[in-house]
Amino acid sequence: EKGTYPHFMLKEIDEQPLVMRKIIQAYQDGNGNLKIEDEITKAMLDADRLYIVACGTSYHAGLVGKQLIEKMAGIPVEVHLASEFGYNMPLLSAKPLFIFISQSGETADSRAVLIKVKEMGYKALTITNVPGSTLSREADFTLLLHAGPEIAVASTKAYTAQIAVLAILAFVTGTSKGASVNINLVKELGIIANAMETLCDAKEEFEQIAAEYLPAAINCFFIGRSIDHSVGLEGALKLKEISYIQAEGFAGGELKHGTIALIEKQTPVIALATQAGVNGSIRANVKEVATRGASTCIISMKGLETEGDRFVLPAVHELLTPLISVIPLQLIAYYAALHRGCDVDKPRNLAKSVTVE
Numbered sequence: 437e438k439g440t441y442p443h444f445m446l447k448e449i450d451e452q453p454l455v456m457r458k459i460i461q462a463y464q465d466g467n468g469n470l471k472i473e474d475e476i477t478k479a480m481l482d483a484d485r486l487y488i489v490a491c492g493t494s495y496h497a498g499l500v501g502k503q504l505i506e507k508m509a510g511i512p513v514e515v516h517l518a519s520e521f522g523y524n525m526p527l528l529s530a531k532p533l534f535i536f537i538s539q540s541g542e543t544a545d546s547r548a549v550l551i552k553v554k555e556m557g558y559k560a561l562t563i564t565n566v567p568g569s570t571l572s573r574e575a576d577f578t579l580l581l582h583a584g585p586e587i588a589v590a591s592t593k594a595y596t597a598q599i600a601v602l603a604i605l606a607f608v609t610g611t612s613k614g615a616s617v618n619i620n621l622v623k624e625l626g627i628i629a630n631a632m633e634t635l636c637d638a639k640e641e642f643e644q645i646a647a648e649y650l651p652a653a654i655n656c657f658f659i660g661r662s663i664d665h666s667v668g669l670e671g672a673l674k675l676k677e678i679s680y681i682q683a684e685g686f687a688g689g690e691l692k693h694g695t696i697a698l699i700e701k702q703t704p705v706i707a708l709a710t711q712a713g714v715n716g717s718i719r720a721n722v723k724e725v726a727t728r729g730a731s732t733c734i735i736s737m738k739g740l741e742t743e744g745d746r747f748v749l750p751a752v753h754e755l756l757t758p759l760i761s762v763i764p765l766q767l768i769a770y771y772a773a774l775h776r777g778c779d780v781d782k783p784r785n786l787a788k789s790v791t792v793e
């Protein structure tokens with residue numbers, strides 16, 4: 437039920453701090469340490485390469501998951517679109533482990549890959565929100581998102597839940613491997629939950645950004661470097677699927693290789709700047725598009741901000757920024773769709789769970 441909320445999407449955006457806390461609780465042992473089932477840790481440690489397979493928003497969470505797993509657990513990761521995997525199957529390593537990410541656990545494209553790799557004799561882990569879902573039943577192992585039912589077609593709380601569970605998987609694997617995982621993840625996820633609350637309380641700011649940048653827009657670009665690039669892809673998907681504004685996310689460094697040709701007077705460009713190592717270069721990209729007339733909106737993070745930034749996110753651990761930087765993008769998409777009179781929860785041509793290939 438949506439209760440007092442006008443839309444499920446807004447309710448689900450607001451539930452994100454609570455979901456974060458539920459995940460921390462669900463994946464803690466009696467001593468407050470993060471845990472996952474031993475057999476899953478063992479499968480991770482046995483693998484020489486992980487293959488993440490997913491669609492849409494879940495694929496975008498997988499892109500972030502790759503960074504988390506490679507940095508915390510030191511296992512190479514490839515991320516693949518399920519719909520492409522069948523005919524573009526990569527050369528597999530000697531000991532692969534497949535990780536399927538699916539909110540619904542029913543996505544046909546992902547299931548087709550799962551069936552294929554199981555036939556080939558490989559092990560699979562499904563990360564899903566729905567216990568007992570098809571992808572969960574057909575895989576060897578399951579990790580649950582604990583996000584509660586997600587009703588709006590546009591996925592929001594499942595994305596952040598997927599990233600949090602991937603972070604825990606990466607952390608526990610890295611720790612069991614004896615890698616020096618230099619992060620107190622329980623504490624950092626607690627900081628994330630609080631930061632999420634701050635953002636959910638700042639809705640008017642994001643409604644204002646939508647009203648300022650998007651009412652007449654025919655397109656919108658999201659730029660970022662490093663992990664911000666992956667979040668930009670998700671911001672673009674969110675905006676296009678519910679507001680029907682043509683939106684594209686790309687790496688800041690790619691601008692000069694083509695996309696900058698599309699920048700005209702007042703083209704909206706939303707830039708994420710949450711990573712210290714690339715702060716200078718993403719800001720240089722923003723200048724390049726501003727010089728060509730773009731309306732630029734920088735969303736940065738405390739400690740990295742510069743005068744003129746449109747919004748400054750609370751400071752969180754730099755590996756976990758997607759968990760909070762996505763919230764302004766979800767809310768901007770929500771308000772852009774609302775202002776255009778779109779059916780926010782049930783956008784045209786889309787189904788919540790895509791059960792045909």
Ligand code: M6R
Pocket residue numbers: 491492493494537538539540541542543546589590591592673674677788789790
């Ligand atoms: O249930 P799944 O996570 O497998 O669904 C995958 C995509 O269909 C889904 O994320 C879709 O892209 C959403 N509508 C995005 O908001």
